[in-house]
Amino acid sequence: MDTATAALKPRKNPVQARSTVTVEALHTAAIQVLTREGLSRCTTTRIAERAGMSVGSVYQYYPNRDALLSAVLETHLEGVADAIEGASRAFNGKPIDEMAVGLASAFLAAKLRDPQESKALYAVSADRGGPLLVQKMHKRMLSAIAAMLESAPDARFDDPAMTSAIAFSALVGPVRTLLDGYVEPGFEDGLESELVRLLTAYLGTHRLSPEV
Numbered sequence: 326m327d328t329a330t331a332a333l334k335p336r337k338n339p340v341q342a343r344s345t346v347t348v349e350a351l352h353t354a355a356i357q358v359l360t361r362e363g364l365s366r367c368t369t370t371r372i373a374e375r376a377g378m379s380v381g382s383v384y385q386y387y388p389n390r391d392a393l394l395s396a397v398l399e400t401h402l403e404g405v406a407d408a409i410e411g412a413s414r415a416f417n418g419k420p421i422d423e424m425a426v427g428l429a430s431a432f433l434a435a436k437l438r439d440p441q442e443s444k445a446l447y448a449v450s451a452d453r454g455g456p457l458l459v460q461k462m463h464k465r466m467l468s469a470i471a472a473m474l475e476s477a478p479d480a481r482f483d484d485p486a487m488t489s490a491i492a493f494s495a496l497v498g499p500v501r502t503l504l505d506g507y508v509e510p511g512f513e514d515g516l517e518s519e520l521v522r523l524l525t526a527y528l529g530t531h532r533l534s535p536e537v
Contacts, residue, residue: 402462408435413469425524
């Protein structure tokens with residue numbers, strides 16, 4: 326482990342219920358400060374004040390601000406990965422049209438549960454161990470989607486891994502555009518139906534021909 330990676334590791338992980346509550350409160354406070362004041366003003370002092378704790382409470386669990394933000398980002402990404410894995414299991418063996426609905430719905434629910442949180446964490450994901458975390462979670466999600474696709478009774482995927490990567494990228498792009506604010510009012514209202522249409526059309530190119 327290099328020095329930069331080690332600096333992002335928590336001092337300790339919560340074991341008791343009280344410790345878990347404290348860490349969760351710090352994560353919530355970090356997101357709130359990051360959302361309202363931006364990364365440059367997101368300091369351990371402000372996070373502690375927002376959480377109603379002393380700065381010492383922050384350092385009890387994290388050696389520095391970046392380690393705390395890295396942990397917040399990891400929790401967020403794990404939530405998205407869990408949602409995709411859950412949908413992939415739920416729609417295992419289902420027709421590809423149902424898979425498209427399940428994937429789009431699960432991803433949007435996870436990313437837009439708290440749009441401000443998702444948007445704020447984009448500023449963190451480019452650094453502070455973010456690329457490695459994103460890569461790790463990305464691998465989990467693509468593996469789950471590929472396994473689901475292989476179970477489709479009405480389609481055959483010669484390269485499930487590639488199809489999984491393209492399908493997932495098709496979900497990520499429009500959602501990132503929405504969170505970055507590069508859309509017209511009302512974009513979000515029709516986003517899920519359009520993503521379902523996109524995935525259905527793409528996955529449909531692998532549909533098995535009906536038996537004559």
